[in-house]
Amino acid sequence: MANRPAPALSLRDGDREELARWTRSSSTRAGLAQRARIVLLAADGSSNTEIADKVGVSRPTVISWRKRYQDKGIDGLVDQERSGRPRHIDHREIVSATLTPPPKKYGVTHWSTRLLAKHLSVGDATIARAWREYGVQPWRSQTFKFSTDPELVAKVTDVVGLYLNPPENAVVLCVDEKSQIQALDRTAPMLPMQPGLPERRTHDYKRHGTSTLFAALEIATGQVTGACKNRHRHQEFLAFLKQIARAYPDQELHLVMDNYAAHKHTNVKAWLAANPRVVVHFTPTHASWMNMVEIWFGIIERQAIHRGTFTSVPDLNAKIRAFITGWNNRSHPFVWTKTAEQILAKANRQKTSNAAH
Incomplete structure (x- = not known):
């Protein structure tokens, strides 16, 4: 004998309107709306198999929710409170x-x-x-370096003292070289910036050699004395020191420099001894960031070198000199704000943190 379809489900008074509202409301949970639809279809006389196909559930699920409604009405369709404490993620x-x-x-x-x-x-x-x-960011990483210079305190105090309280009637210059500046030429002309489009250039390039930029930044005015040379040995550095001395005749000069070997060559020391008006102040080892000319090197890199196109080393040198001329026409003082105590306190924190790990 064939199975007969289940009889139409009898709804309690007022339940049809409430069940219909559940199926239409966007705030009703999906599971509850699905159960309401099962009960409404059952009340309209649809077979359990038809309801399962329309709602997308199994036939036993339809039978289960029909029985729940018969036994408990609408309350039987609502999820019951689960036993145990709700899961808490710390x-x-x-x-x-x-x-x-x-x-x-x-x-x-x-x-x-x-x-x-x-x-x-x-x-x-x-x-x-x-x-x-x-504030945890596992995808980020930073580098750090702390100075192991045994004269760290004395050098930091000396250099910062020059910046914050420069000697009267003296000029403080930050001196360094930016080496290996490449004369790169693109394989096709650049496409200029247009509304809605940035400047575009080819990813490939031609190399035409390198140049070294020697620079001396006057912290009181921001003026820069520069020279481009093919190499950065002590000979080129000494020639640049002589150029600085000629640019500031009869003035006491205080030069802030890092510990690069060329800066401490015997010939350089001999020239400094013969020119006592030029006094050198070395930054601590691994602390060349204390030399403010590094800030200016970052500026020329961003504004003139990184996006530049150079057909030769002489072309590169000419454009560097043009930038220096333009910079000196609009220069501004470089102001140091960190005290020696603040720098040394941070250095001590880094050492302590490194020792702890």
């Missing part, structure tokens, strides 16, 4: 796991949200929220 545990290197089986150097989420069996968004709350 963001501190996520951060602790983030700070632990990933297991070797993953073959990665740091966690991503997806990988850590899979490892901890939580959602990606949960990992991202925990990282935002605690």
Whole structure:
């Protein structure tokens, strides 16, 4: 004997309107709307198999929710409170796991949200929220370096003293060289910037040699004395020192320099001894950032070299000299703000942190 379709489900008074509202409301949970639709179709006389096909569930599921409605009405369709404490994800545990290197089986150097989420069996968004709350950014990395110079305190105090309280009737110059500046020429002409389009250039280029820029930055005015040379040996450096001396005749000069070997060559020392009006102040080892001419090197790199096109080394040198001329026409003082105490305190923190790890 063939199975007969289940009889139409009888709805309680007022339930049809409420069930219909559940199926239409965007705020109703998907599962609850699906159950309401099953009950409404059953009340319209659809067979369990037809309802299963229309709603996209199994036939036993349809039978189960029909019975729940028959026994308990609308209340039987609502999810019951589950036993036990709701799951709570502690963001501190996520951060602790983030700070632990990933297991070797993953073959990665740091966690991503997806990988850590899979490892901890939580959602990606949960990992991202925990990282935002605690300011953890595993994808970022920075470098650090601290000076091991035994005269660190004396040199920092000396150089910063020049910047903050320069000697009266004396000129303070920051001196250094920017070596290996490449004369790069593009293989096709650049396409100029247009509305809605940035400047465009080919990714490939031709090399035409290199140049070295020697520069002396006067901190009180921002004026720069420069020279382009083919090499950066002590001979070229000594020639540049003589050029500086000619540019500032009969004035006491205080030169801030790093510890590059050419700066301490015997011939350089002999020339300095013969010219006592030129006094040298060395920055600590691994602290060339204290030389303010490095700031200016960054400026010329961004504004004249990085995006420049140079057909030869003489062309490169000419454009560097043109930039220096333009810079001196609009120069401004370079102002140092950090005290020696602040710099030394930070250096001590870095040493302590490094020792702890």
